[in-house]
Amino acid sequence: MSETPDIISSCARESNSVDTIAEKSSHSKENELASLRKANIALESRNFELREQVRQLRLQNAAAESQRDQYKREIKKLRDELNDYRSPPLVLGTIESVIDETHVVVRSTTGPQFLSRVSEHLDPKDIMPGTLCAMHLQSFSIVDILPPKYDCQVSAMEVMDTPTITYDDIGGLEEQKQLLRESVELPLRSPRLFETVGIAPPKGVLMFGPPGTGKTLLAKAVAHHTKASFIHVVGSELVQKYIGEGARLVRELFQMARERSPTIIFIDEIDAIGAARGNDSYSPGDHEVSRTLMQLLAELDGFDNRGDVKIIGATNRPDILDKALLRPGRFDRIIEFPLPDEEGRKTILEIHTRKMNLRKTVSLADIAKETEGMNGSELMAVCVEAGMNAIRTRRTTISSEDFSKALAAVKAGRTGIVVQQPDAMYS
Ligand SMILES: Nc1ncnc2c1ncn2[C@@H]1O[C@H](COP(=O)(O)OP(=O)(O)OP(=O)(O)O)[C@@H](O)[C@H]1O
């Protein structure tokens, strides 16, 4: 019987030890769980970090790719540029005739003619005789069509800055103003009117008269008032050194005018090329001038439709002009610019004294009476001289004596009486 309590006690001890074991194992599990949780949190944060890194790397990659593309484009551009530098220059030429869609005859600017092929990427509509083109140096095939080129001398003739002269700045010449407006401005502004009446509008106007009577001035006023392009040429500009150059200038001038139409071409001092062609003892220079005139006559005739191009010529030597230039059909209207009459002189004086500080005693009507036979430029000279006389005596108002002195000076200048120079002038 003494064994029983031992068993019980051993059982109790055992059960105690089982409890402690169970307790211990539950403890260790909790610890394990906690450490697993910790590890999980650490892994998740690591995962987040890595994802962020991946995102950043992707962004960097995209930026690098776009930069690479940009570099590629730059390389291509530089290569193209290098190829351009390496490629031989193109030869310029003018198409002379079109044989079929792919073959044309071209005259190169160096002289010889070629039967050339036309590059496929060119529009067949652009291939016309007279067109400027670029040819490959070796194959001479046409690779490009160029816009028409004008001599820079011709392009510079177009008046860009409108003159400030208006019709009101021109004294007298009422009839001339009227004639010029209806022959030049009216056909450009209302061509229908001429169609309705059934007459061909005038092609050109020739202004002639003594020097200083306002021919150039009136042309400037036309340029001021018109909306059309205005080309101003001085006859002597068309006289060139080399054979055929003058004629080429005239041709290009009219070509430019046609392109810019409506256009007014004003040829001042037309006698420089329009002088009558004699038949004896021609110098080579005269030949060149006469060739230029012939081209001008042909252009005035307008074998090509002249379009809305009007011509104004001006000269003070109508007597030496070639008859061919004066016949109707070239210059339809010939307008004379006479010396101003008394009324005209008064208005010219009024115009030139507009800004001057005149005394009340100055009578422009009296001055107009005394200036018989003077032209517009001399009347202007009288006004300027009168102003100078006032300045000389340190006055700001101009008296009638200033005008009388000025008149005497200008008249002396006209008659060739040289005012004696002071002796000490050059000493
Ligand atoms: N009718 C006018 N009204 C006002 N000023 C005039 C008139 N005529 C001439 N003048 C003055 O004379 C100057 C010279 O005139 P313009 O240049 O028009 O002469 P032109 O007839 O062309 O002479 P040329 O035949 O010598 O070329 C003008 O700048 C202007 O100041």
Ligand SMILES: [Mg+2]
């Ligand atoms: Mg003039």
